[in-house]
Amino acid sequence: MTTTLFTDGWTFHRAGDETGEPVRLPHDAMIAEPRSADAATGNHGGYFPGGVYRYAKTWQVPADAAGRRYRVCFEGVYGDTVVTVDGVEVAACNSGYRAFEAPLGDLAPGHQVRIEVSVDNSKTPNSRWYTGSGIYRQVWLDEVGRRSFARDGVRFTTRSIAPEGVVDVALAVEGSDSGDIASIELADASGEVVASVELAVLDGTAAGELRIPSPQTWSAEHPHLYRARVRLLDASGSLLDERRVRLGLRTLDVDPRHGLRINGEQVLLRGACVHHDNGLLGAVTLPAAEYRRARILKENGYNAIRSSHNPLSRPFLDACDELGLYVMDELTDVWFNHKTKHDGADRFEEVWRDDARAMVAEDRNRPSVIMYSIGNEIGETATERGVKTAGEIDAFLRELDATRPTTLATNLLVSMMASRGSSPFESETYTAEPGTAKPEKKSSTAANAMTAKLGRIMELASRLPAADKASRDAFAQVRIAGYNYAYGRYAGDRKKYPERVIVGSESMPGDLPAIWKRVEAVPGVIGDFMWTGWDYLGEAGIGTWSYGQAAGGINKPFPALLAGTGAIDITGLPGAPTLLARAVWGRLEAPAIAVRPMQHAGERANKTPWRSSDAVQSWSWRGHAGKAEIEVYSADDEVELLLNGRSLGRRAAGARVGFVARFTATYEPGELVAVGYRGKRERGRSSLRSADAAALRLRSEQTGLAGPDDLAYVWVELADGAGIVDVSAEDRITVQVDGPAELAGFGNAAPITEDGYTGRVARTHDGRALAILRGTGEAGTVTLTARSERHGVDVLQFDAASTALPEVPTAPPAASVRS
Incomplete structure (x- = not known):
């Protein structure tokens, strides 16, 4: 069997467009659509519209095809999908995260076939986050002999080490x-x-x-x-x-006394929840993008990923295998009760077994995958039907793969409401039809205050006896009980249910100091996954702080675009929640400084519990005066802060103050230094400096492009000669790409913006934008030219290579690789 990428030579058609435009797959049709306040996806999908699309490709059967069979393998298409060959339907899929194949049948050598993929993603919202549309994951062509391994026909299981x-x-x-x-x-x-x-x-x-x-x-x-x-x-x-x-050879054991053991050693999961989009690329899934996300998460102290709320892509799993990240792979966000108007609840019974088979087929040989989640915040598990379904899914997964435990990510408040016949999702604003403008949401101090306390409300509600009653039967159906926002139950439930193993499947990032104390102290609690490790498109504004009279709450009006919850933003820049996590986990070598944005100094912050701090790692606030609020993250006993050599005093640090020491100081340019002390001895120090005069500067994370699917991430920064970014500087940047590469995405991490990511013009946010270049597969020199309105011009050049597939290419899920 031979497997090759099948991503070139396609045309993309919107509804009514017969001419089309050439595209290279994978491709997200939604990310280029115009956003609007009345888009039917609403807050869920970042105010993007859905649509109906068609992809077409003409392919000539090889001259030596006699005795061979062909099939096209799709890793993921979002929208109801039908594949035709020469006008005859050969495959269909109505599950956006499931890999599937389209058999081309016995074809005459030399015959030209017309392959068309019709995608209908017009009924929105069908998810609680940005989904993208179209063929957003990779596509492969399999050439298969009459005798061959079955698609999921090679299975390895480590018995002992x-x-x-x-x-x-x-x-x-x-x-x-x-x-x-x-x-x-x-x-x-x-x-x-x-x-x-x-x-x-x-x-x-x-x-x-x-x-x-x-x-x-x-x-x-x-x-x-x-x-x-x-x-x-x-x-x-x-x-x-x-x-x-x-x-990878590894053993996996889970029990209530020892918790999780990998190769006989106890492991605590320092976890991050992640959605599937790739920020500026939209939903486009390429190995280089997924590897970068995994690498940055690993570098920032995480050792585990929870896929939210659908199975991870093959390239992300490849990266987890290679870099060393444990994976909780999740089946779905929806069972048979709706969470949004057009989600998959009505066909859940029809599709869940096929989705589960596809997930296990991709995961079974991977050392990184250590557990399966059968669902997220499924309120119906508080009912008899839901408990029965949980048992059926668990049994089905164990039959497919008995080597990995199952879990169920349960929001106990949601379950308690469901047991009483109500649902928090019933109040979601997903009923507006296209063309019907939603009323503008006004700021309310009371509503903002309630939003800020929502995390505490969920945690307190989870402690009620009714919450236990609503969840205990479903938890009994799985090997690991997943608690969303319910860390206060850990110690009590371990005593009440001594055979229960617990994982914090979703948590507020600011609660990590309290959570991790319990993770380390309570036997049978195996770790925690914060919401979220990486920011994402859609669920717009749930973690975004606003200021003064701006709209608060967790459902921000247009033009809100991003969730704003990420400890790492969509461009890959770690924020203050990452510093807190690293301090809690003992993974900061020195105190880390962050400063609350001085452009909002003196304004009331409308907080949300899904973001613990709005502080950024910068001391460059040109043009801003007044009191700076400074946060120093550290596990040390004390930290001292110095401004231009003057001590601003010492503060307690470490666990007794939630790993954050807080200072205020009148802003002045220069250097801010934090010194950490254990006892009376200095343990480490770090500093921030203000930027001198800033100019436009390009900085690439890569030295070149290795092939047609490789990506170069180029930072477009307003920085001084030492590379210090002036976060208070703003500008409008235009970029031009020449040579064998194309601009795959260009934008910034602003959570509320009317700008898109598919054009050549972008504004900076906190002094930065990011350009993503994709190789064309040809060799040569790539030139990126950036021009700003006020900060000059910069040019960056690097080489692109025409690289053949590697010796062991990453292949379609559970299918073959090049032989």
């Missing part, structure tokens, strides 16, 4: 003949074969084991990967099919 590694192998073969042999070789990072076995194929299956002497195990700290080469041979030894799979 000591005194030697033992891996069970199970293979499924389609069209097998008597005498066929399966040959498996396992190689380490150097390419040396460390284990091998040959297995006879009988009645389409083969089973056996690999024994690895002195195995190197996989964990988040040491993510060692082996490479398995699996070949199907006929009786004469001729190659019929081949798969290559990356494999």
Whole structure:
């Protein structure tokens, strides 16, 4: 079998457009649509409209195609999808996060076929976040022989790691003949074969084991990967099919006494919830973008990802395997009760088994995936029908994959309301039809105050006996109980239910000091996932602070675009919630300084509980005067703050003050230094400096582009000669790309903006914008020119390479790789 990317040569058509425009997949049709206050997605989808789209491609069957079969594998298409070949329907999918395949059938060599993919995402809102539209994940073409491994036909399971590694192998073969042999070789990072076995194929299956002497195990700290080469041979030894799979050896144990153990060692999950969009790229899923997100999260102290609220993409899982991140992969946000007007509740019973099969098929060979979540905030689990459904999904997943535990991410307030016949989602404003303007939301001090206390309200409500009653039966159906915003129950519930294992599946970032104290102290609590590690499009304004008389609350009016909850913003810049998390986890080498935005000094902040602080890591506030509110994050006993060499005093730090020491000072340019002390000894220091005169400067995270799907992230900054960004500077930037690359996205991290991400012009936010360049697959020099209105011009050049697919390309879910 041969698998190749099938992403070039497509045309994209909006409804009524027969001409179309050329696109390279993956492609998000929604991100380029005009936003408006009356868009039907509303606050949920960032005020983007839905739409009806069509993708088309003409493909010529190879001249040597006799005896071969072909199929197109889609990793994900958002919208109700129908695939036709020469006008005949060959596949359909109504689940936006499920991988599926379209068989092309037996085709005559040299024949030209017309492949069309129709996508209907016009009924919105159908989700509580930005979804994107169209073929937003990668597409592959499989060439398959008459005898080949089944799509999910290569399975590895680590049985033990000591005194030697033992891996069970199970293979499924389609069209097998008597005498066929399966040959498996396992190689380490150097390419040396460390284990091998040959297995006879009988009645389409083969089973056996690999024994690895002195195995190197996989964990988040040491993510060692082996490479398995699996070949199907006929009786004469001729190659019929081949798969290559990356494999990590690790054991997984969960019990109420020891919690979670990986390779026999106890692990606490320092988790981040993430949605699927890629910020400026919209929903477009490319390996370079997913790898970057995973890398930045890992660099900032996280060791675990919760996919919210759908299965992770294949490239993100690849990155988690390679970098070392544990994964809670989640099935869905919706069962049979609606959360938005057009979501998948009406077809949940129809699709959940296929969705679960696809999720497990992608995850089963991955060391990073350690548990499956069967749903998020499913209020109906407080009912008899919901409890029964939880048991059915758990049993189905265990039948598919008995090696990983299941969990259920439960908001106990939601469950308690559901047990009484109500739902918080009933009040959501998703009933407006397109063209019907929503009334402008006014600021209300009382409403803003209530919003600020919402996290505390949920946490207190979760402690009520009624909350326990509404959740206990559903929790009994899964191996790990997932608590959303309910850390106050941990100690009591562990005593009441001594066999229960608990994970904090969703939490407010500002509650982490209190949460982590319980995670470390209460046996059987295995970690916490904050909402969210990375910011996302849609659910606009839930974590965005506003000021003065601006609209508050958690559902911000247009032009709100981003959730604003991310500890890391959509461009990849860590914020104050990241500093708090690193301090709590003991992962700050020195005190870290952040300053509340001085352009809002003296204004009332309309806070939301999904953001613990609006402070930024900058001491550049040109043009602003007055009192600066300074936050120093540290696990030390005390911190001292110095401004231009003058001490502003010492403050208590560490756990006793929630890991944040607070100072105020009259702003003056210069240097701000924080010094941390343990006892009387200095442990570390850090500083912020104000920027000198700023100019437009380009700074690339990459030195070049490695191929057609590689991305270069280029920071467009208003910075001085030392690279210090002036966050108070604002400008309008125009960029031009010349050479073998295209502008894939350009914008900033402003949560409330009317600007888009698909044009050549963008404003700066806090002194920055970000340009994302995608290689075309040709070799040459790429030139990025940026021109500002007030800060000059800068030019950046780098090389782009025409790079073939790697030796072991990342392949479509559970399908083949290049042989």
